[in-house]
Amino acid sequence: MTDTQVGSKDASSIAPGRLVLLRHGQTVWSESGQHTGRTNIPLTDTGCEQARAAGERLREAFPNGFDQGCMFASPLRRAQQTAQLAGYGDFKVLDEIAEWDYGRAEGRTRQEVSEAGGFQWDVWRDGPRSLPESLEGDWVETLPSGEQVPVHNGPGETVEEAAARTRDAIDAVMPLLNAGHDVLLVAHAHVLRILT
Numbered sequence: 001m002t003d004t005q006v007g008s009k010d011a012s013s014i015a016p017g018r019l020v021l022l023r024h025g026q027t028v029w030s031e032s033g034q035h036t037g038r039t040n041i042p043l044t045d046t047g048c049e050q051a052r053a054a055g056e057r058l059r060e061a062f063p064n065g066f067d068q069g070c071m072f073a074s075p076l077r078r079a080q081q082t083a084q085l086a087g088y089g090d091f092k093v094l095d096e097i098a099e100w101d102y103g104r105a106e107g108r109t110r111q112e113v114s115e116a117g118g119f120q121w122d123v124w125r126d127g128p129r130s131l132p133e134s135l136e137g138d139w140v141e142t143l144p145s146g147e148q149v150p151v152h153n154g155p156g157e158t159v160e161e162a163a164a165r166t167r168d169a170i171d172a173v174m175p176l177l178n179a180g181h182d183v184l185l186v187a188h189a190h191v192l193r194i195l196t
Contacts, residue, residue, distance in 0.1 A: 055086030103128035103156015128156030
């Protein structure tokens with residue numbers, strides 16, 4: 001008796017899994033409009049509520065959940081908190097879905113970087129490397145909670161570099177999708193937009 005006769009399917013007959021993208025909940029910087037790339041800040045109370053609510057919606061949409069090894073989160077705290085609070089704490093860290101490195105724009109609003117650059121700056125069109133090098137440097141941000149977080153303002157990534165990194169993430173999870181597994185990625189607004 002062959003494998004096909006006992007009910008197993010060959011790879012060509014397996015329906016591909018679904019790729020599920022979840023953005024992290026609110027942070028103090030997402031609320032204020034500050035670019036939050038690699039600065040490792042936590043969720044606000046509202047962000048924690050959003051993560052729990054997202055988990056409820058995901059459980060309704062995917063009542064069978066996600067298989068072991070099919071849940072991934074960015075290495076940044078806000079994404080990992082979101083995954084945990086949503087009920088998907090058994091994730092693997094996938095470095096390739098860390099948020100875009102905004103470099104010279106990190107921790108600053110679009111208006112602030114536009115004023116510093118002398119033009120109406122757009123992250124998608126211009127990227128962080130179009131901003132003056134005078135915006136580079138490290139500093140410490142004190143959050144409303146009193147926690148101090150280091151902020152790094154280097155040259156940052158181009159959109160092409162961020163896109164290449166996210167393509168690597170897709171390459172990493174594609175075997176799971178092709179095997180019929182649903183895959184959850186918990187990440188960030190711009191990196192998820194690049195993925196789509």
